[in-house]
Amino acid sequence: MESSRATRGGVRPYHERTQLLDWLGIRNMDGWIAFSALGLMACSLFTLHQASRGAIPGAPDYYLQRQALYGLVGIVAMFAISRVDYSRFRELRVGIYTFLCASIFAVFTFGVAARGSTNSLELPFFTFQPAELGKVLLVLSLAGFVIDGVRRGSEGQRTIRILALGFAPTGLVLLQDLGTSLVFGAITIAIMVAAGVRWTHLAAIGAALVVFITTVLVLMPMAGTPVLKEYQQERLTSFLAPSSNIGDAGYQQNQAKVAAGSGGTTGRGDQATQSRLGFVPERHTDFIFAVVAERYGFVGAALVLSLFALLFWRALRLMTLSKNFYGTLVAAGIAAAIMFQVFVNVGMNLGIMPITGIPLPLMSYGGSAVIATFLMIGVLQSIHIESRAGQKGPWIR
């Protein structure tokens, strides 16, 4: 269309210069979402560069280099997925859901253990955690199933169907990794809320969850049949009573809290002894926020939180902009997934949430999580692009 016009003189006309942007779909993307995602990635690399230097002897920038590579792969994946009309995923919902459950099952059979829980698959060059990718897959498939059910059955049946479809993989993951299963649960609840499930039903589910958690955490262990593994139980409850016993979860969490607190308003920079001397556990993954808080203080930590808030707000906005209801549900699921992970992880770093092993999206070191989060961002961009396409005519596909 536009590109059929001839070139005049030596200066490339505006429309040709913008072709690449068009082709990538950048002009129709949500700039704020891209800005916050790339900004968080940059914060992650900067922190890893400064805080984990020399963590592995002989490879000073081991974590930095790998995280940069994961980020690059993630960004490419984001562009690729944003070029696909997300509505196609609705058609593929059964396949996606099957793959989701199968990949989680595969961990039971072929899984390798990392950090106390078996939740990953050993692939060449890469240890893949299916549950991380599973977060996107669950959003895409569950939202699809919800639309199917709109005209079928009673409201109660519908609620139960969504609940069953969402909680099946949640339960499977629970056996491997408590933190990820909580994210699955949050996604399910958020999609139900967005889907218009009756408030009374939601209240009933909430009540059931309270009963369930009390049973698992308090009643079952009292009856002598603990459901959770001992370390899971300890992590979940230790934040209530920080312990001075070095090596246990409460102690580690307390040290992370001390690290964050000691950062003060502007941070300790290279004087950050808590993270440098190894008092902060897992300082490149789960507790990277404590490292940011110690090194860069309230200023740095608030910046990171603000980027997440920006991302969350733009995702919420897509719920209303979306060209169809499927997009609304997907945006809700993704917004909830990101919000929930941020809250639980940062809360854990600041000593107000239990240790659950949930990574901070885009900040924590880890290939599966980084790439999966960029896939979520890509889906959000697709929703945005599709909504713009509806208003401004077709873009090059």
Next chain:
Amino acid sequence: MKFQPVIPRTKRRSGTALRVAVIGGAGLVLFGILFFRLWSLQVVTGDRYLAEANDNRTREVRVRAPRGRILDREGDVLVDNRTSMALQLDPIEIPTDVQARRRIFKSIAGVMDKDLGWVRKKYRDEIADNPPGSPVTLASDVDDDLVYYIQEHQAEYPEIQVNRVFVRKYPQGLEAAHLLGSVGEVTAEDLEESDLPDLAAGDTLGKTGIEQTYDSLLRGAAGTTKIQVDSTGKVKGQLAQDMPKPGRSLRLTLDPKVQTAGEASLASFGLPGAFVAMDVNTGEILGMGSTPTFDPAEFTRPLTQKRVDELYDEDGGAPLFDRAIGGQYPVGSIYKPITALAALDAGIITPSTVVNDTGKIEIADQPFQNAGAQPHGPVDLRRSLEVSSDIYYYLLGAKMNGSDQLQDWSAQFGIGEPTGIDVPGESAGFLPTKASVNERQRQAPDLLDPWYIGQNIQLAIGQGYLQASPLQMAVAYSALGNGGKVLKPRMLLQTEDAAGRVLDQGDPEVVREIPIDPADRQVIMEGLHDAAQEPEGTSYPVFGGFPVPVAGKTGTAERQDKADQAWYAVLAPYPDPEIAVVTTVEEGGFGADTAAPVALQMLSAYFGKQAKAVSGGTGNVE
């Protein structure tokens, strides 16, 4: 102008706005909580946490790795570790102030039931011996009662540390004591000289023997434990641990049957001596020992000066001295095969050259005679070995004087140079040549005579100024046995990790090949076989009834101011030998009396076959 398409939208369900608001509201609340918490933690109470963080310090403690074990070739453990509790002081914790130091020493003396002077002296000695920063060991192998007492009253004795240390133990007792060697604490000199980057004060180092040669393999790598301390240095707990890597285990080439047979048999004579058993094709040492011996476990405990003197005392046989590799002796008639090969190579004799042995001979106006001046009649080469005719070899020595033919062949067999065995303490010996003797004579005119023909004649029968170790003779006989390959003898069969997996295997190393004419070798082997197992052979009374055919030569070396030294060198099985055994007994008289029986016991153990008693034979002596 703009084209505005009308796109039908999916009908949104009523209440979506409300639902978005609910999710957004939840997000707002959660972000609010996080921001508030962050603000209160960092901005409001930040100072408190900063103080707490500043009180958190770490210290790294070195965790020593257990040394690798040493096994014989069957896997029996020769050297193992045991743990022992040691009372140690960290010198940094000991004040320099005289009064304060006195008070601490006094309390230490009290708990250890020693007097103040003892503690002082012990501390001073240890500080002087050890590199700076290493712990001062007051007592090792402390009994449990004291350990518990100190641990319970640690607050009263903050300076004393009860540490678990690794100590060597020797499950097989005295077996192979000279080879294994000992370990000791690293000294300041070791630290300076060593190019080992990971060596630190307080570490244990192999000081002698195999422990020294393969120290880098045995030692492993120390780990570190990171402990948390407060700003005053008080330990609050353990943060992280970098596990030490245990050293590799060494499997030696020693055959326990051969080794124990040699040791027991040699000890039965109660005389200083040595034995070496070597695989003629690979250079593997199957057995090697020296008497008198010592208990290697002695070196794991503090030794008194008196005991150290005893161990080095020459009158007491210097038990620490390894005669197998460090002994330098004239070797007597076991040298004759080398002389014979040199003469054959020079064309001075052929195997059928016959000499009429009348028991006495005069060369260059000097009288020479057989042992006891016994005449052997006409002897050819083969018979000269069987009956050990000295006259035959005197003539060869005389004829080869003037050229270095005998010396060249001796040097080819490795006489006068270290064999390169992987046990420290080897001597090179001395090969008398005209040049080397005259050189030494200039340096020590009282000890040696200048070169003259008689010295070549003496060398021809392994006498005179010749000095060789049992190991050198074993290497030479192995070369004869395998057709000319001079092998580097070795003790290390393979290295293994802690789980017993093989990591590295030693390979045979050929130092040089001697061009031995197979026909010449054949005649010599026949002569040696006759000497051992034909009725007129010199060691027939010992080996005549041994069911495995062997080729062996007795030796009786005359030594100044001492009784004759017995030697025996044997290759078995004849004619294609696998094993060479060389034994010697100082002041042991005729070779067949003491040295040959030791060799017989070792070969019996190796082949698992006993010798039958034989009667008869002429019992020829040399």
